[in-house]
Amino acid sequence: MIIVLKPECSKEQLISFKENLTNNYGVKVNTWEGVHSTVLGLIGDTTAIDIDYISAQDIVEDVRRVQEPYKKANRKFHPEDTVIELSNGTKIGDGSLVLMAGPCSVESSSQVCEIARSVKESGAHILRGGAFKPRTSPYAFQGLKAEGLDLLKQARRETGLPIVTEIMRTSHIDMFENVDIIQVGARNMQNFELLKELGKTNKPILLKRGLASTIEELLMSAEYIMAEGNDKVILCERGIRTYETYTRNTLDLSAVPILKSLSHLPVIVDPSHATGKSWLVESMSMAAVAAGADGLIIEVHNNPKCALCDGAQSLTPEQFDRVAKRVNGLKSYLTNN
Amino acid sequence: MIIVLKPECSKEQLISFKENLTNNYGVKVNTWEGVHSTVLGLIGDTTAIDIDYISAQDIVEDVRRVQEPYKKANRKFHPEDTVIELSNGTKIGDGSLVLMAGPCSVESSSQVCEIARSVKESGAHILRGGAFKPRTSPYAFQGLKAEGLDLLKQARRETGLPIVTEIMRTSHIDMFENVDIIQVGARNMQNFELLKELGKTNKPILLKRGLASTIEELLMSAEYIMAEGNDKVILCERGIRTYETYTRNTLDLSAVPILKSLSHLPVIVDPSHATGKSWLVESMSMAAVAAGADGLIIEVHNNPKCALCDGAQSLTPEQFDRVAKRVNGLKSYLTNN
């Protein structure tokens, strides 16, 4: 951390400020006194230092972090890729391409089982499906809840596909005991209480980037989970909020190589929520794979026109089959070239 | 709701789609058949209709809501201003200007009591202070938690000021029983599970606009609380995330007259979090009052340089005293002119 002091900082203020830093944070402080200003360089672990605290000092002109504020999620301290293995042997982050597919909402036994069978046949590795749904309106369908979880498990029994589904409150964690991957949605990316409790489980967590979260904030939310002891975090780029209204969100594919460079965690992409339009899912899936994503999570519905939520962005099983073939082909090409 | 159909929509599809709408949503459907396209107009309560469902239909070119999707928060159905009265008689939304002030975090008994006495003397009506703090980093100070709530209550006993403080999880609601106003922070504005539970209490809720939430989404989150039976919602504009980096957020003061026009709920402004810079608080407080805000929530710290969080945006008690005098003077002027 580099701190630039104001020209008017007195010798006494300087000494007292440096003592303060050393005593409170256990860092070593190096001083560089220039002709017009003084710069401090903090050596040691600065992740616990509150940058707001530093800025609030009268004598501080500017402060800048050099070290990233996350440790456990940081590739610098963990150079190898994290590979997450599910109970059936499916691996995420090992260089292969993992396909998660399924309906936005679980609606019925026949719906979810039919979709599960179909996406499995097309090559999906994991079944996605919402039992608890975060909806902007209290009057919109909120999911089948506990019943939805049961239906997902039924589909798992029938197909062998592991399941990923979204949690919305801490008190539900027990209910998610048998889920293979627990998803934290974009709106809960900074629900820190939920993150902390999930950090105490040993479940893989699929953490979606918040609606308008920075890449660093996403990594800090991963850090919340990891700081409690759970290292199995999968990061998910799902589009960010911008002024552009043609798409539901703006898919930020540069986040894929950036996250993979800054962190060792697997990174997947959700082209369905990112664009909100089913006809864009294929091209954005291809682009995500080319950008280096470890997987895709795609909405598939056997009857998008009757989907109880997000129908506009769901693929039909036939469309998914085509996308799966194309992304797998592309992945093979990229692996061999 | 207006639905524009694609030119290729057949007579049979049209009939079936209209039946579908009537049967599922209990709305009346009027049809206007033009030369090149057909437009449907839905009459009745369309708040429960999922716009995504409509868009997903093959035959739909475009769909647009005419009616707002919120009812209980909507001024059309509740023309009079909502006035929220606290147990000590303080009123919010009655045309007066309510000042909420206090430290970002409660740090100690002496700190919070000293600040409480001071802001009360300057004319504050409500003491704010964080016991549970949502922090981007798991390594940053997370608040004194239950002890912080006790210290706030102690400050209330000493000064008579009602208290407002932030809740971060549903399981804490009991602990907040004696709090006068429960705050929902920006990061939890779409924590729908928390909103629903708060809707079952009869506590006034201070609902902050999310980091990148639209005005309509803020009203929909208020609707979540109100749909469960709790009408005591105070809306709070606290800046939105934009590309501008000079300020922490961009304060959207146009939200004040807009929210007051669309809704009957009181609207307050948080200039401290909006700007992140203490020297901007005075001018933005003045502007907020001129824009028609029902109140302000301002961070005050007896020693901003040692504040454990957000020191850079906190006023000293002396600075707050000046701001309070100026905004009260302005409010009197505006009321009489």
Next chain:
Amino acid sequence: MIIVLKPECSKEQLISFKENLTNNYGVKVNTWEGVHSTVLGLIGDTTAIDIDYISAQDIVEDVRRVQEPYKKANRKFHPEDTVIELSNGTKIGDGSLVLMAGPCSVESSSQVCEIARSVKESGAHILRGGAFKPRTSPYAFQGLKAEGLDLLKQARRETGLPIVTEIMRTSHIDMFENVDIIQVGARNMQNFELLKELGKTNKPILLKRGLASTIEELLMSAEYIMAEGNDKVILCERGIRTYETYTRNTLDLSAVPILKSLSHLPVIVDPSHATGKSWLVESMSMAAVAAGADGLIIEVHNNPKCALCDGAQSLTPEQFDRVAKRVNGLKSYLTNN
């Protein structure tokens, strides 16, 4: 400017980089060698240093400007407020409130003269009106062009009001010889060629903030004009582009005190374009004055329903009269309190 070098930087690389900086930019370079990294501090005029050039060096970890990159627009080097005086004695930036009002587009002699008389009576100091109109669509009305300028001058003769109108290309500068204030629209804020040419005139320039420009970029565009010798720049906040769709743009009123702190130039606010809705103009005008604006530029049309552009945001003369009275009353109150 503070440059943090990478740990792997060798002694030779360090020496050669420092020589490079000293020779190319004439700055003095101070070195602080820490245990793990080396920091350079550049003393002298760093405004001409290209931050991209520095970042591109292999050995550079991070670089940060401490000094602002603008000089002539910088209050540090010009502490007194700039006051711009028009030929009829109207002053902008002298602590008074200047009202600029008039139609979005000049449409006819009777229209512009009628509006001019009316806004003058309500207390406007300057007549605004578009002769050349930047329109998103090539098929939309593009203004009366040269004829529009003539009509504005006619209205000036009739009322004595100075005129402000927008220029769209360098080759028109001669045509604007008799205009009192030349406006550069948001879309041309970074039309650097136009800025340079305007810098060679001695006309007051009303420089609008770009659609998505930062405060620093606005000041750099002012610097372009001033670097050529023209110090008469009026800055204008007119709303920025965000994800919020309720308003045309999001009015950033915090820009007013920030610009007035960073720069000595006058700052005015355009509530009409910022909101795009006439019913929001009054409250945002009041808020702008409370925030410290030196003036307002407001669209007024004698028949907004027939306005050839931007009717939705224009006030009627009666509405403007009310706004003018209220903002002048507020300004008097603020001056005396």
Next chain:
Amino acid sequence: MIIVLKPECSKEQLISFKENLTNNYGVKVNTWEGVHSTVLGLIGDTTAIDIDYISAQDIVEDVRRVQEPYKKANRKFHPEDTVIELSNGTKIGDGSLVLMAGPCSVESSSQVCEIARSVKESGAHILRGGAFKPRTSPYAFQGLKAEGLDLLKQARRETGLPIVTEIMRTSHIDMFENVDIIQVGARNMQNFELLKELGKTNKPILLKRGLASTIEELLMSAEYIMAEGNDKVILCERGIRTYETYTRNTLDLSAVPILKSLSHLPVIVDPSHATGKSWLVESMSMAAVAAGADGLIIEVHNNPKCALCDGAQSLTPEQFDRVAKRVNGLKSYLTNN
């Protein structure tokens, strides 16, 4: 265009409004009178209708365009892909992948010729290079101007590569007579006067998306050029401005399939400016090709560390060679699968 009228609209107002629409715009107006509201549907060419004018009417509740406001750029009216052929036979938009590469700024004869030879050898089809440079600061290097154009032409003579370079003012059009493709930069995307003049030439125009422009605005700017008679427009996605600060801009790759669906014009991607970081260029180039881009424009510098602008985002010739090989391989794979 669909216009929803307010419930209070009288019969007389309705009749007069409809006449107004018919007479002014030559459109046919269909009326659908519902129980609670009346909806008008406009049939015919509504591109010239100003949506602001409609919104400004007292009796209008809401208005929505169904038809896109662009015609010549619209794929609906021009289903075949536009293919632009340069004088040396290079084609853009014919299904192949066109590579444009070269330095941000032309700096010297040896620099530009060396880079040109090198990128040609790696497979580039077109040489890019800036002679006139739009820079945020008036004190930054502004390009070699006319001399830079000469050096580009010299490089073309030596290598046979057509050249693309940016124009910044209308009065320079003659000087660009011998340039193969004229680039309009992001900051000039809505410099409508420049667009109109370029529309009168028969030069291919590379039109970059503005810093914060919507997809529709980009197409409207293309329409400005095309409305004057020049159909040779190449659209370029180069990243948009968001709150994310890790990258210079946020590359919006969904714009590629969207633009290719809405329009028949070729679409290329600039990964260098989009990310601002050379190490992201390779992955984003791959993703752009997978998303369906017709070409890439990439910054290459023989000595990025000494580049006079944008060094941080330039590739070395060796890095470009690798990128070119990879994207060409990917393109072949995609064409054959």
